[in-house]
Amino acid sequence: MPIEIKMPALSPTMEEGTLAKWLVKEGDEVKSGDIMAEIETDKATMEFEAVDEGRIAKIMVAEGTDGVKVGAVIALLEGEDEESAPQPAATKEGAPAAAPADADHGKPADAAVAREEKPATPAPAPAPAPAAAHQDGERVKASPLARRIAADKGVDLSGVTGSGPNGRIVKADVEKAQPGAAAPAATAAAAPAEAPAVAAAPKPAQVPDIPHETTKLSNMRKTIARRLTESKQQVPHIYLTVDVQLDKLLKLRGELNAGLEARGVKLSVNDLLIKALAVSLIQVPKCNVMFTPDQLVSFHRADISVAVSTPEGLITPVITEADSASLSSISTRMKDLAARARDKKLKPEEFTGGTASLSNMGMFGIKQFEAVINPPQGMILAIGAGDKRPWVMPDGSLGVASIMSATGSFDHRAIDGADGAQLMQAFKTLVENPLSMLA
Template sequence: MATELKMPALSPTMEEGTLAKWLVKEGDEVASGDLLAEIETDKATMEFEAVDEGTVLKILVEEGTDNVAVGTVIAMLGEEGESVDAPAAAPAKQEKKEEKAEAQPAQKGYGRDEAPKPEKKAVPAEAEGVKAPAAPRKDGERVKASPLARRLAEAQGIDLTNIKGSGPGGRIVRADLGDKAGGAAAAPQKAAAPTPQAQTVDPGDIPHSVEKLSNMRKTIARRLTEAKQQIPHIYLTVDIRLDKLLKLRSEMNAGLESRGIKLSVNDMLIKALGVALMEVPECNVSFGDGELIKYERADVSVAVSIPGGLITPIIVGANDKSLSKISTEMKELAERAKEGKLQPHEYQGGTASLSNMGMFGIKQFDAVINPPQAMIMAISAGEKRPYVIDDSLQIATVMSATGSFDHRAIDGADGARLMKVFKELVENPLGMVA
C-alpha cells in the first residue's frame, strides 16, 4: 500500500514552508535516509530525508510552491508499478490552514498580504470562527475563497462566481481580485493604517524589477515590526578602549597558531557580553505575559548576515566557554548559516544578542531587540581617537558600543551597570579569561 509523504515540521514553530527543490523524481527508488527534497523555512533551507524505502510514485506538490502547510501530503511512496491517486484531503488541509491564518490578521498578519477591514460594527463571521454562507456558482457549486477575499468582495460588490482562483484547489485569494477590489486603500476603515508590508508600492515610470519576498525576509519584516511596535527600547552608549584587548588577542593568536585557531575581536566581545550578563543578571532576562524570566546561563545570539537576510546563531553558555572554543564554534556556525544548514535549536532561543558592524566602518548604531530577548549589544568600529589617559590627552583605539534594552524588563540603572561591566571587561580583558 502506498505511503503518504507529508510536509514535515522542521522546527517547533514551523506551520508552513516552501518546497524549494525536489531531489528525486517520479519513478526513482529511495532508501531510508536518502534525501528527498529541500524545504525552506523562515530561517533556513533544510533537507527532508526518507524514513522508508520504496519508489516515488507521484509528486503532488511542485518545487517552488510557497505556503505549504505542515502535514500536507507532498508525494506518494510505494512499490514500483503500484497505481495511486492524489489524496483528496491534501488540498483541503492546506486551505483550512490558510483560512485560519487569514481569519486572525491582528495576531499573525504582519507578514501577510493584509488589507484594512471594511467599516462594520459587527465582526465578520469568519473572524468569529463561524462558517460564512457559501457563495454558489452558477452550476450550484460552492465558491472557494479566503475570508479576506470574501470581505473585500462584499465591500466592493464583486461577484466571486466570475473570478478564477489561483489558490489551492482553485481557491480565490486577495491577489485574484486585482484592481477590482480597488486596492487595500479603497476599503473604508476605522482601524489603524496597515503595516508597511501590507502596502502596495507603485514604482511609477522608474525602471525597476520586482522580487518575491522569501520566507526569511517576511519573518524579518514581521519580527522587526513587532519589536519596534511592542518593545519600549532604551539605548545606552559607552566608548571603550580596545588597545589592551588587541594586544592580548595578538599574543593569544601567536599561541593558538599551531592549533589552527585565530581569535577575532568579535569572539572576545561575545565572551565579554556573556560574562557581563552573569555579573549583572538583571539584564539576562525575558519579559513574558505577566512574568519575568531570569536565565542562569548566558546564551549569546550573534547576528550573521547571509544571502537574503540575517540569522542569529547561538553560542550556548558563552560565559563559561574558552575563547578558543567560542572562536571554533562561531566559525562553524557562521559557515553553516551561510549555507542554510543550521538546525532550529542553533538559532532559536538565546538570552541576549550581539550585532557587530565595525567591519563596515560604522561609528555608532542602535540595534533592534530580538524578541523574546530583552537586550542586544551593538558594536561599532574601533578607530584611533584623541582620548584622555591618566589625565593626559593621548591617541587610543576606541569603539562605541550601544546597548538596546527592553524597558519593561530592564531598568535604566541595571542597563547602565551592564554597559559599565562590559566596558571594564573589554578594557581589561584578562578579567574575562581568568
C-alpha cells in the same frame, strides 16, 4: 491506503516553506532515512528525510512551490503491501475526492459530489447578528420583507434609516441602501479589533515609472521583515551607549594569537567581545532575561546570538555557554557557524534559543548604531568601529587611544534603565581590563 507525507516544521519559527527541490520522483522506492527533498525554511535550506518505506505514488506539490504551509500534504507514499491500482484523484490538500455512489442505490456520483459540496455553499440566512440590534442594544425595527431583502443583498440593517411608522425599516429603505452598509458606531467599535490586520497587510507601494528590476522576497527576508516589525511595534526599546578603550584588549589579542598560531586558531576582536558580553550578563543577571506575558524568565548561563550577514539577510547563530567557554572554542565555533550560515546549512538548534545578541558593524566603519532586539530576548549589543580618538588617560593627561562605541538596546518591559546601565558598565570594565574575563 496511501500514507500522506506532509510539509514538516523544520525550525521552531517555521509556518510555511518553499519546496526547493525533489530528490525523488513518482514510482521511486524509498526507505526510512532516504533524503526525499530540499526544503527552504525561513532561515536555511534543509534536507527532508523519509520516515516510512514504500513507493512514491504521487507528488502533490511541485518543486519550486513557495508558501507551502506546515502540515500540507506534499506527496503520497504507497506501502509495499498495497496494490498498485490507481488511487483516487487527490484534492489540493491531499484528501481523496468523493468516490462514485454505489450503483445499487440508484444514486449517481454527481449526487454524492453535490452532497459533499453542499456545506461549502452558504445557505441564505437571516440578517447577521450585528444587523439585529443597534450599538446600544435596541432591536432594529424592520418589516419581515425588509429583513429578507436585506439578507439577500447583504445589507446591515443597523446602518439603514427607516422611513416607516416610528422609524420602521421598510422595503423601499433597504432597496436604497448599499450592500454592506454599516452604522458609523458599529464601524468605530470594530476598528480597534481590525487595526492589527490592516497594519500587517499594507497596500503595496506604487512603483515609480523609473527603469528598475524586481526580486522575489525569499522566506528568510519575509521572516526578517515580519520579526523586526513586531519587535519595533511591540517591544519598548531603551538605548544606552558607552565609549570603551580597546588598547589593552588589542594587545591581549595579539599575545594570544601568537600562542595559538601553532593550533591554527586566530582570535578576532569580535570573539573577545562575545566573551565580554557573556561574562557581563552573568555579572548582571537582571539583564540575562526573557519577557513573557505572564512571567519573567531569568537564565543561569549566557548563550550569545551573533548577527551574521548572508546574501539573503541576517541570521544569528548561537554561541552556547559563551560565559564559560574558552576564547579558542568561541573562535572556532564562530567561524564554523558563520560559514554554514552563509551556505544556509545551519540546523534549527544552532540559530535559536540565545539569551542575548551581539551585532558588530565596526568592520564597515560604522561608529555607532542602535540594533533592534531579537524577541523574545531581552537585549542586543551594537558594536561600532574602533578608531583613534583623543582620550583622557588614567593619570589625567590628554592622549590618543583606540576607542569604540557600544550601544545596548534593552526591552524596557523586562529590564530597567539602571540595570541596563550596570550591564554596559560591566561590559566596559571587562573590555578595558580583558584579563579579568579570562579568570
